[in-house]
Amino acid sequence: MGLRLILEAAPDIEVVGEAGDGQSAIELARALRPDVILMDIRMPGLDGIRATRAIVEEQASDVLVLTTFDLDEYVFEALRAGAVGFLLKTVEPAALIDAVRRVAAGDGVLAPEVTRALLGAFAAAPTPVAGSTVTTAAVAVARIDPRIEPLTERERDVLTELGRGLSNQQIGRALFITEATAKTHVSRVLGKLGCRTRMQAAVVAREAGLAA
Known part of the structure; x- marks a missing residue:
């Protein structure tokens, strides 16, 4: 009520x-x-x-x-x-x-x-990538994570911000793009990752090392 x-x-x-x-x-x-x-x-x-x-x-x-x-x-x-x-x-x-x-x-x-809390819990038990070497460099991790490979450089930037829990408006400000452009990039990122929601994409970002 x-x-x-x-x-x-x-x-x-x-x-x-x-x-x-x-x-x-x-x-x-x-x-x-x-x-x-x-x-x-x-x-x-x-x-x-x-x-x-x-x-x-x-x-x-x-x-x-x-x-x-x-x-x-x-x-x-x-x-x-x-x-x-x-x-x-x-x-x-x-x-x-x-x-x-x-x-x-x-x-x-x-x-x-x-x-x-959610992303911290997922990050505590990351999904291992076959044949990969653990590294703290986000770019290096992204290169060996097959889920991230289809993304463009800009889309990886957007995924990183999703991993931080940012809204479209906040992503736009962080990347110096319009909110509409950010929304378009988010849609493409979700499509390429096969994620239905932003939160699922955020988990991928954390597991791939793109967002700390």
């Missing part, structure tokens, strides 16, 4: 439905085709992970997951299921409204605390 009140206070946001469990969320997503779904993880019946996976596979909506400060144990599964971002349940009203707008515009949203 609190989330609904916050969102409805924004003139450009309309709450079109509420669901008490994962199955209801899937059914409403199919019927209403909302731009954004705020998804809890622990719910009665079908949980938020399986609901997110079903919704993403049907391309019914983008899913923004709400998690606790210490990271729910299922957040990693939400990432694999295709969630476009993660917010803390303690998110401030202004940040929540901004997050919904950004996701609706095609951007990703990652609470800084969630980003650091």
